[in-house]
Amino acid sequence: STSDTDASAASFSSSHPKIQTLEGKASNKSRSTSSTTSLNEDELAKFSAIADTWWHSEGPFKPLHQMNPTRLAFIRSTLCRHFSKDPSSAKPFEGLKFIDIGCGGGLLSEPLARMGATVTGVDAVDKNVKIARLHADMDPVTSTIEYLCTTAEKLADEGRKFDAVLSLEVIEHVANPAEFCKSLSALTIPNGATVLSTINRTMRAYASTIVGAEYILRWLPKGTHQWSSFVTPEEMSMILQRASVDVKEIAGFVYNPITGRWLLSDDISVNYIAYGTKRKDLGDI
Numbered sequence: 001s002t003s004d005t006d007a008s009a010a011s012f013s014s015s016h017p018k019i020q021t022l023e024g025k026a027s028n029k030s031r032s033t034s035s036t037t038s039l040n041e042d043e044l045a046k047f048s049a050i051a052d053t054w055w056h057s058e059g060p061f062k063p064l065h066q067m068n069p070t071r072l073a074f075i076r077s078t079l080c081r082h083f084s085k086d087p088s089s090a091k092p093f094e095g096l097k098f099i100d101i102g103c104g105g106g107l108l109s110e111p112l113a114r115m116g117a118t119v120t121g122v123d124a125v126d127k128n129v130k131i132a133r134l135h136a137d138m139d140p141v142t143s144t145i146e147y148l149c150t151t152a153e154k155l156a157d158e159g160r161k162f163d164a165v166l167s168l169e170v171i172e173h174v175a176n177p178a179e180f181c182k183s184l185s186a187l188t189i190p191n192g193a194t195v196l197s198t199i200n201r202t203m204r205a206y207a208s209t210i211v212g213a214e215y216i217l218r219w220l221p222k223g224t225h226q227w228s229s230f231v232t233p234e235e236m237s238m239i240l241q242r243a244s245v246d247v248k249e250i251a252g253f254v255y256n257p258i259t260g261r262w263l264l265s266d267d268i269s270v271n272y273i274a275y276g277t278k279r280k281d282l283g284d285i
């Protein structure tokens, strides 16, 4: 399925190789999300190999554990504002259906459930979903999470809809970022919310997330990230815009090596998170 997209991509001039592929796809006006897959088997194999370490706070997923309070602060503030909920409430997301695409071991799904959301967690790697299920079952609050081994595009084709669709640190691992965003959008109700986080395609990101985190600090297994798969905030905004999602807010995450904490920042040159709203297009009415 890659050769046809490669051929049609040739006429587009975006600087991002994967986005070029998607532009080509978008031009054939196909509304079906099942025509392409978001799966990149090489990427999935990397996550499968370390699936039993999801909940080891000092293991390969240490950066995600460390980022969790920071990204949850962003999610709490943007989504409480979006859904007119009280951010100081213990369960602000009560009554809302959230889906966490590429949930891994459930590092995000669990706190969202604790904040009252009805959560569906989805991952393409079966082992991840099994680990997530076992971990969530240890607590009655998180045992309510629905975990599925599937993809955003399959669920979109099934017509599933959610108030908010979240996908953190996943888009840089999928086969087709723009098609992936279309699937995320298809899963979102009109006027619903979308939250994505990833790594910017800058020299600073290369230095810190690949050279620093993989080769010097050895936080992440070597080969975890490909610089060329990183997505700039401009590209993210553009592909979401074309998928009927308007980006409303973007924040950076900056690591403080002294405290070991991540802070929300205006600096989006390395790690960043974006919140957008699904347009209510004429076709949805």
Ligand SMILES: C[S@@+](CC[C@H](N)C(=O)[O-])C[C@H]1O[C@@H](n2cnc3c(N)ncnc32)[C@H](O)[C@@H]1O
Pocket (backbone or CB within 6 Å): 038, 039, 040, 043, 044, 047, 048, 064, 101, 102, 103, 104, 105, 106, 107, 108, 122, 123, 124, 125, 128, 150, 151, 152, 167, 168, 169, 170, 173, 174, 175
């Ligand atoms: C870096 S982890 C992020 C996990 C989680 N979102 C978090 O931030 O804690 C990326 C996850 O995305 C999953 N993944 C990669 N490609 C996927 C796809 N096309 N569809 C669904 N999940 C995918 C991987 O199996 C892995 O669990």
Ligand SMILES: [Mg+2]
Pocket (backbone or CB within 6 Å): 169, 170, 172, 173, 225
């Ligand atoms: Mg990543």
